[in-house]
Amino acid sequence: xxxxxKEAAQNRMKKSIDALHHExxxxxxxxxxxxxxxxxxxxxxxxxxxxxxxxxxxxSDARTLLVTPWEKTMVQPIEKAILTSDLGLNxxxxxxxxxxxxxxxxxxRRKELIKVVRNEAEQAKVSxxxxxxxxxxxxxxxxxxxxxxxxxxxxxxxxxxxxxxQHIEEIDKVLSAKEADLMEV
Numbered sequence: 698x699x700x701x702x703k704e705a706a707q708n709r710m711k712k713s714i715d716a717l718h719h720e721x722x723x724x725x726x727x728x729x730x731x732x733x734x735x736x737x738x739x740x741x742x743x744x745x746x747x748x749x750x751x752x753x754x755x756x757s758d759a760r761t762l763l764v765t766p767w768e769k770t771m772v773q774p775i776e777k778a779i780l781t782s783d784l785g786l787n788x789x790x791x792x793x794x795x796x797x798x799x800x801x802x803x804x805x806r807r808k809e810l811i812k813v814v815r816n817e818a819e820q821a822k823v824s825x826x827x828x829x830x831x832x833x834x835x836x837x838x839x840x841x842x843x844x845x846x847x848x849x850x851x852x853x854x855x856x857x858x859x860x861x862x863q864h865i866e867e868i869d870k871v872l873s874a875k876e877a878d879l880m881e882v
Contacts, residue, residue: 698844699836699853706832706857710825710864717821717868721875724810724817729762729799731755739771739778748775757796764788764795807879814879818872822865829861 722732731754738745739752748754748764751771757763764779766772776795779788788797802810836853839845845853 698839702832702835706828707860709828713821713824720817729756729760737778737782740774760799762797769793810879811876814875818868821868825864829857832857
């Protein structure tokens with residue numbers, strides 16, 4: 698019983714950290730990274746498709762992405778999708794390939810992005826704490842139903858707290874790494 702609660706809590710906490718990683722990849726640093734364009738949808742014969750399913754995205758240099766559509770007819774829709782995205786990028790078409798230069802970040806924009814990153818990290822911490830609360834409630838319910846003793850509950854709550862502390866510490870490490878990445882010129 699206790700192991701099931703612990704495993705479930707650990708899995709949910711891990712998913713919170715994975716979600717944080719996913720959100721942070723969307724936040725642009727000065728460097729080019731193919732995952733920056735992952736959330737962009739392209740009109741592909743009447744249906745919206747993720748960009749990475751209609752073209753290959755590679756890094757040509759530190760500040761430039763190269764988008765190569767698999768079909769020549771997709772160059773214009775892909776360019777339009779990148780241009781209208783929330784990233785503020787200006788793609789340039791060169792034949793059948795699209796170059797997407799990453800403009801350097803200003804100091805004010807970097808500070809703005811750090812606030813966003815800190816907010817995302819705080820959301821992940823709240824999520825981890827909610828998992829702790831749910832696990833502790835399950836343990837209390839188990840004591841109430843006489844499935845485990847109060848001593849077992851106390852020991853299990855200590856284990857859950859240690860898990861929570863580990864995951865929050867990991868979130869702090871991810872946050873400081875992303876902040877350092879953003880402040881790097």
